[in-house]
Amino acid sequence: MKYIDEFRDGDVARKIGERLRTEADPARQYSFMEFCGGHTHAISRYGVRELLPPNVRMIHGPGCPVCVLPIGRVDMAIKLALERGAIVCTYGDTMRVPASDNLSLTRAKARGGDIRMVYSATDALTVARDNPGREVVFFAIGFETTTPPTALAILRAQREGLANFSVLCCHVLTPSAITHILESPEVRRYGTVPIDGFVGPAHVSIVIGSGPYEHFAEEYRKPVVIAGFEPLDVMQAILMLVRQVNEGRAHVENEFSRAVDRDGNLGAQQKVSEVFELRPTFEWRGLGEVPYSALKIRPAFAQFDAERRFGLGYTPVADNKACECGAILRGVKQPTDCKIFGTVCTPENPVGSCMVSSEGACAAHYAYGRFKDIPVKVSA
Amino acid sequence: MNARDDSKGGTVRAGYVRPLDIRHGRIDMGHGAGGRAAAQLIEEIFLVAFDNPWLRQGNDGAAFAIPAGQRMVMATDAHVISPLFFPGGDIGALSVHGTVNDVAMMGATPLYLAASFILEEGFPLADLKRIVQSMAAAAREAGVPVITGDTKVVEQGKGDGVFISTTGVGVVPHGIDVSGANARPGDVILLSGTVGDHGVAVLSQRESLEFETTITSDTAALHTLVAAMLAASPAIRVLRDPTRGGLATTLNEIAGQSGVGMLLDEAAIPVKPEVDAACELLGLDPLYVANEGKLVAIVPAEQADAVLAAMRAHPRGVDAARIGVVQEDAHHFVQMNTRFGGRRVVDWLSGEQLPRIC
Amino acid sequence: MLVELRADERAVVNLGGIRKDVSIELVPEAQVGDYVIVHVGHAIGMIDPEEAERTLALFGEMAEAAAAAGAAA
Numbered sequence: 189m190k191y192i193d194e195f196r197d198g199d200v201a202r203k204i205g206e207r208l209r210t211e212a213d214p215a216r217q218y219s220f221m222e223f224c225g226g227h228t229h230a231i232s233r234y235g236v237r238e239l240l241p242p243n244v245r246m247i248h249g250p251g252c253p254v255c256v257l258p259i260g261r262v263d264m265a266i267k268l269a270l271e272r273g274a275i276v277c278t279y280g281d282t283m284r285v286p287a288s289d290n291l292s293l294t295r296a297k298a299r300g301g302d303i304r305m306v307y308s309a310t311d312a313l314t315v316a317r318d319n320p321g322r323e324v325v326f327f328a329i330g331f332e333t334t335t336p337p338t339a340l341a342i343l344r345a346q347r348e349g350l351a352n353f354s355v356l357c358c359h360v361l362t363p364s365a366i367t368h369i370l371e372s373p374e375v376r377r378y379g380t381v382p383i384d385g386f387v388g389p390a391h392v393s394i395v396i397g398s399g400p401y402e403h404f405a406e407e408y409r410k411p412v413v414i415a416g417f418e419p420l421d422v423m424q425a426i427l428m429l430v431r432q433v434n435e436g437r438a439h440v441e442n443e444f445s446r447a448v449d450r451d452g453n454l455g456a457q458q459k460v461s462e463v464f465e466l467r468p469t470f471e472w473r474g475l476g477e478v479p480y481s482a483l484k485i486r487p488a489f490a491q492f493d494a495e496r497r498f499g500l501g502y503t504p505v506a507d508n509k510a511c512e513c514g515a516i517l518r519g520v521k522q523p524t525d526c527k528i529f530g531t532v533c534t535p536e537n538p539v540g541s542c543m544v545s546s547e548g549a550c551a552a553h554y555a556y557g558r559f560k561d562i563p564v565k566v567s568a
Numbered sequence: 569m570n571a572r573d574d575s576k577g578g579t580v581r582a583g584y585v586r587p588l589d590i591r592h593g594r595i596d597m598g599h600g601a602g603g604r605a606a607a608q609l610i611e612e613i614f615l616v617a618f619d620n621p622w623l624r625q626g627n628d629g630a631a632f633a634i635p636a637g638q639r640m641v642m643a644t645d646a647h648v649i650s651p652l653f654f655p656g657g658d659i660g661a662l663s664v665h666g667t668v669n670d671v672a673m674m675g676a677t678p679l680y681l682a683a684s685f686i687l688e689e690g691f692p693l694a695d696l697k698r699i700v701q702s703m704a705a706a707a708r709e710a711g712v713p714v715i716t717g718d719t720k721v722v723e724q725g726k727g728d729g730v731f732i733s734t735t736g737v738g739v740v741p742h743g744i745d746v747s748g749a750n751a752r753p754g755d756v757i758l759l760s761g762t763v764g765d766h767g768v769a770v771l772s773q774r775e776s777l778e779f780e781t782t783i784t785s786d787t788a789a790l791h792t793l794v795a796a797m798l799a800a801s802p803a804i805r806v807l808r809d810p811t812r813g814g815l816a817t818t819l820n821e822i823a824g825q826s827g828v829g830m831l832l833d834e835a836a837i838p839v840k841p842e843v844d845a846a847c848e849l850l851g852l853d854p855l856y857v858a859n860e861g862k863l864v865a866i867v868p869a870e871q872a873d874a875v876l877a878a879m880r881a882h883p884r885g886v887d888a889a890r891i892g893v894v895q896e897d898a899h900h901f902v903q904m905n906t907r908f909g910g911r912r913v914v915d916w917l918s919g920e921q922l923p924r925i926c
Numbered sequence: 927m928l929v930e931l932r933a934d935e936r937a938v939v940n941l942g943g944i945r946k947d948v949s950i951e952l953v954p955e956a957q958v959g960d961y962v963i964v965h966v967g968h969a970i971g972m973i974d975p976e977e978a979e980r981t982l983a984l985f986g987e988m989a990e991a992a993a994a995a996g997a998a999a
Contacts, residue, residue, distance in 0.1 A: 234906050235905075235911045236910055238911050
């Protein structure tokens with residue numbers, strides 16, 4: 189597969205690994221946050237950590253779309269399916285996010301809710317066309333990558349005059365989440381959570397460009413290296429971050445130049461701003477209320493806004509007390525610092541959202557990385 | 569004989585029963601009511617296809633002789649699949665292969681099958697006939713006849729076209745002891761061929777995921793492969809077919825049953841490039857995608873070469889490979905050295921494998 | 927890789943022999959032969975082959991540098 193296989197070459201990986209060991213200063217610790225769930229997944233799946241020197245630590249960030257979805261938002265979707273009789277369409281991972289009353293969309297479906305997994309926002313439009321007598325709601329989640337397809341679906345619904353289609357919009361914004369992390373007391377008081385730099389998002393950056401990160405690099409003196417989702421991309425980005433730290437620089441660098449430029453996909457951005465506007469505040473699981481961190485549907489498209497259409501209000505619901513997802517999403521704690529990790533909370537029975545998606549910090553660690561924490565006797 | 573009297577024009581001979589309208593007919597509640605309609609359905613669709621002496625006796629069960637002194641194996645499997653027809657097979661062939669394989673994975677020679685069908689009202693007779701014929705062909709090819717069965721009909725909306733449950737019996741030859749609990753540290757893990765073919769073939773037909781591919785399901789009966797392997801070494805410890813949940817889940821099951829860990833070599837696990845590409849496109853991991861014609865064998869290290877050679881000499885094991893070793897591990901982890909040069913845990917499948925969105 | 931343009935701003939991409947119908951509404955400039963990045967059924971961006979080569983060459987240079995360092999040690 190062109191542009192994929194070349195970026196997964198184990199021989200090159202070993203050589204970048206050697207380079208990292210040579211260049212990383214053994215006298216100091218390096219902590220980098222990979223913001224995106226896609227990077228978390230790549231690091232886990234390819235065993236990238238094993239190839240890093242011991243003093244380079246990766247911290248999982250909050251860039252896993254279902255992980256940051258608060259309970260109250262899932263409750264809204266469940267209510268639409270169970271109490272308002274709507275067909276709720278959503279992306280697969282969203283189905284298993286724990287909500288109130290021990291429910292999730294999967295469990296609400298088992299109680300008779302008409303909840304359907306879709307691969308694309310376009311599929312939700314098809315469901316609406318095929319069921320003209322029913323209300324069809326697309327439960328839209330995700331960062332800047334899934335937002336343009338949702339915008340296109342709304343524009344198309346308007347063009348077609350599709351009267352039974354609406355969107356429960358939970359789209360969130362990457363830059364405000366990064367700012368929030370940088371502003372958090374744990375990070376500001378240097379020493380509690382030292383973050384030396386960020387591996388910047390791949391697909392998100394295709395849409396928004398590298399420009400929006402320049403502000404952090406400057407304002408917070410943190411280097412950002414935008415990286416593709418292949419494992420060599422991640423390793424190369426880590427090397428570039430180590431070099432910036434060593435040289436005392438804090439710039440935005442772009443390892444993923446084959447797909448990302450400074451401006452991003454302007455056409456996609458234009459569609460998004462045509463349909464959406466900023467929410468003054470939005471609750472993120474783990475991060476709490478984050479100002480101007482999410483999008484809502486503009487009044488001109490009110491008829492496609494499920495919140496307006498069904499008069500839905502948002503009721504915040506506190507996470508399980510024992511669950512450390514909040515601290516883990518901020519990079520303050522590791523999955524293994526959580527008392528219920530791997531015992532009460534497992535991928536089969538997730539308590540917290542980080543255990544739900546394979547991109548979540550806890551699920552990724554549970555599925556791919558546990559052996560590092562537990563000594564294993566190898567005899568063969 | 570009651571020949572038709574043409575001179576009177578159009579009288580019907582006595583005892584004439586109008587045959588089922590296979591082309592346009594559909595299952596109705598009457599086909600499950602146990603009356604003449606049910607009898608006719610069985611006669612014209614099932615009996616014709618499965619035809620064998622046991623079924624022809626018309627009893628509610630089948631009596632057969634068992635070889636004296638040998639242990640018997642019984643396995644049962646319920647088959648639900650959407651879509652019912654997929655590239656490389658259908659629910660009918662699958663329901664025969666699945667159960668024949670479950671019996672064979674006990675080290676047994678499969679002898680007979682029983683089948684029950686739950687049909688949904690409104691299901692086209694033409695589709696039913698096609699499925700039953702495919703099932704009969706699979707049974708004939710495997711040499712394992714369907715000797716008893718049952719049919720029920722549920723109201724529309726209460727089934728998904730057709731559900732098929734099959735039960736198989738077989739006998740274990742003397743000196744063979746195959747079980748998921750038998751793996752020992754130091755044993756070698758063998759795999760009979762490429763993984764993920766079946767799951768990708770089925771997914772390609774799913775509404776909304778639809779993609780075009782030439783991949784076909786690997787659905788196949790594996791009992792002759794098993795026989796060839798056991799002939800090469802009766803010391804085989806574990807046999808299992810990695811169906812739902814894929815190779816990863818099967819190995820975790822065995823690790824748990826046997827109380828051991830495993831270390832795999834990703835580069836040694838055969839995956840077709842097209843399956844790899846489809847998984848890439850959908851954000852899936854081939855290790856978790858279902859197979860219906862592959863097996864995993866765990867054998868003592870000194871027997872591995874002989875068993876592997878026997879597998880490669882059999883048409884169902886041409887791509888067989890040595891994929892890892894069993895090791896001591898109190899946590900029963902299945903670990904893998906990645907092609908990329910790292911190491912990771914290969915965990916159980918949790919929930920359904922879903923396309924990633926970030 | 928994009929292999930066929932279809933009506934209604936859709937196109938067929940081929941990845942290692944798998945063909946899939948995707949929307950190209952977000953990359954209307956895409957042509958047959960272009961490499962696109964697909965996300966939830968939509969092409970969201972395109973791959974610049976020259977930049978891809980440059981990145982790979984960067985890995986390669988490093989590999990040579992590392993090999994040289996290894997040989998010297």
